[in-house]
Each structure stands twice: as C-alpha cells, then as structure tokens.
Amino acid sequence: DIQMTQSPSSLSASVGDRVTITCRASQTIDSYLNWYQQKTGKAPKLLIYDASSLQGGVPSRFSGSGSGTDFTLTIGSLQPEDFATYYCQQSYSTPLTFGGGTKVEIK
Amino acid sequence: QVRLLQSGAEVKKPGASVKVSCKASGYTFTSYYLHWVRQAPGQGLEWMGIINPTGGTTRFAQKFQGRVAMTRDTSASTVYMEVSSLNSDDTAVYYCARVRTELGPFDYWGQGTLVTVSS
Numbered sequence: 001d002i003q004m005t006q007s008p009s010s011l012s013a014s015v016g017d018r019v020t021i022t023c024r025a026s027q028t029i030d031s032y033l034n035w036y037q038q039k040t041g042k043a044p045k046l047l048i049y050d051a052s053s054l055q056g057g058v059p060s061r062f063s064g065s066g067s068g069t070d071f072t073l074t075i076g077s078l079q080p081e082d083f084a085t086y087y088c089q090q091s092y093s094t095p096l097t098f099g100g101g102t103k104v105e106i107k
Numbered sequence: 108q109v110r111l112l113q114s115g116a117e118v119k120k121p122g123a124s125v126k127v128s129c130k131a132s133g134y135t136f137t138s139y140y141l142h143w144v145r146q147a148p149g150q151g152l153e154w155m156g157i158i159n160p161t162g163g164t165t166r167f168a169q170k171f172q173g174r175v176a177m178t179r180d181t182s183a184s185t186v187y188m189e190v191s192s193l194n195s196d197d198t199a200v201y202y203c204a205r206v207r208t209e210l211g212p213f214d215y216w217g218q219g220t221l222v223t224v225s226s
Contacts, residue, residue, distance in 0.1 A: 034212040036152075043202055043216035044152065055214070087152055091211035095168040096142070096154040 002026050002090050006099030012107040019075040021102045023088035028068045032092035035064055035073045038101075039084045047086075048073060078104070109133040111141075111203050111217035118223045119193050126189040127220045129203030136184040137161045140206045142213065143177065143188045145199040155201075157209065158186055193224045 003026035013019050023033065031051040036044035046055045048064035051071055061076040075082055083106055088099040114128040129141065143155040156167035158177040165177045171190075179186045190197060201220045204213035 032210070036213070043204075043219055044213070045216075046212055046214050049212040049214075055212075089152070089211070089213075094154075094157075094166060094210065096210060098152040098154070101151050 001095055002029060002093065002097050004088055004090055004097050004099040006086075006088055006102050008102060009100060010103040010105060012105045013078050014107045015078055015080055017078045017107075019078050019082075019104060021073045021086055021088075023066075023071045023073070023099050025069045025071075025090055025092075029090045029092035031067045032090055033064070033066065033071045034089045034091060035062075036087045036089065037082075037084045038087065044087060075104075109205070109215045111205060111215055113201075113203060113217040113220045116221040116223070118225065121194050121224055121226055123193050123224075124189060124191040125193060125222050126187055127201050127203075127222070128185055128187050129217050130183065130185045131205070132184065134205075136181060138207075140209055141179075141186045142204050142206060142211075143175075144202045144204055144213070146202070146219075147196070147199040150199075153199075155188070157206075159209075160186065190222075193222075195224050197222065198224045 005024045033051045035048040038044040047058050047062050052064045063074045065072050085101045085103045087101050110132045112130045117125050137160050142157045158165045160179045176189045203217040205215045
C-alpha cells in the first residue's frame with residue numbers, strides 16, 4: 001500500500017497568512033495526487049486534483065504543486081472560511097490512501 | 108445539480124449488519140464510478156472500495172474483503188454498501204463519493220451516514 005504522510009498535522013495561522021502543507025508518498029505516484037478540505041461535520045470537498053489542477057468553483061488562492069513523491073498545497077492568503085482540515089489523497093493505485101490530515105486553526 | 112443522498116443514521120449491535128444507500132441524481136448514473144470512504148470519530152479518511160454502476164463490478168480494500176458488499180440498482184440510480192459482522196471499530200461516518208475515472212478524484216460526496224455500533 002502507498003503511505004501518504006502529511007505535515008504538519010496542525011498549524012495556527014492568521015487571516016491573510018500564506019499557508020503551505022506538504023504531502024509525501026511512500027513511492028512515486030506521478031501526479032495522481034488530490035487535495036480535499038473538510039469542515040467539522042461536513043463531507044470533504046475537492047480543491048485540487050492531479051497535483052495542480054484547480055477544481056471548478058474553488059478560489060484561486062488555493063494552489064498545488066509537485067510530482068513523484070513530494071507535493072504541496074498552498075493557500076495564498078488565508079481567509080476566515082479556510083479554517084478546516086486538509087487531506088491529501090493518492091489516486092495512483094488501490095487501495096486509495098489519504099494523508100493523516102492537517103488542521104488549520106486560527107492564531 | 109449533482110447530488111448524492113445517503114440514508115439516515117443507524118445504531119447496530121456488535122455482530123449485526125448494516126446497509127447504507129446512496130442515491131444519485133443530476134447526472135447519468137452509469138457514467139461515474141462510486142466509492143465508499145469512512146471516517147471514525149476524530150480520525151482520518153479510509154477508503155473501503157469501489158463499484159462500477161454499469162456492470163456492478165466491485166473492488167475492495169483488503170481489510171474489508173469478505174465483510175463488505177456493494178451493489179447497485181440502476182433503475183433507482185442507487186448504490187448500496189453493506190457491512191457485516193460489525194464491531195465497535197466500525198463506528199464511523201460512511202461516505203459515498205463519485206469519480207469520473209475509476210480511481211478518482213472524488214468530485215462529489217454524499218452527506219455521510221453515521222453508523223454507531225454499540226451493545
């Protein structure tokens with residue numbers, strides 16, 4: 001199975017901050033990497049697919065980069081509605097696997 | 108608009124089975140695969156398996172093989188996920204999620220179904 005490791009597991013940031021979350025795969029997954037945002041009590045929401053493609057309707061302050069084993073999600077200027085937990089997920093092979101999540105909290 | 112509507116919360120005793128439904132609307136049911144993902148309280152996301160609504164073929168994570176079944180009713184645009192021999196570790200929110208290509212990404216999710224296993 002491909003292990004997905006996210007860091008940090010949590011972070012505190014202020015509105016307007018630039019935030020970066022990293023995700024590392026235990027083996028190459030090309031660009032088959034997706035990012036989701038999950039708010040408390042809600043289903044996850046797709047933000048970025050194929051490492052760097054922005055899902056329709058997602059604000060442009062979200063961006064993704066990387067390929068192979070190392071990936072990054074960046075929030076360009078953190079907004080109040082961005083406080084949530086973020087998950088990476090590989091869609092390279094089954095079993096599909098997720099990172100452990102990064103909780104973004106208000107400083 | 109695309110919608111995946113799941114059945115309501117369930118409370119089950121250890122050893123019992125539970126069947127959760129996911130009704131699709133707003134798109135051609137047979138054009139997208141459906142996956143099931145679960146999330147234990149306060150924990151991360153865990154992939155369970157996939158069903159192809161066209162032919163009904165399925166694939167499961169190894170830990171669920173033999174204990175999980177996925178079926179579909181194309182006339183009702185609904186998929187079902189049944190978990191048998193429930194134990195407390197199965198207490199979780201279960202989500203269905205749609206993908207255009209077999210392995211994703213998950214572009215639409217159901218609202219989730221809480222399954223509580225308790226004696």
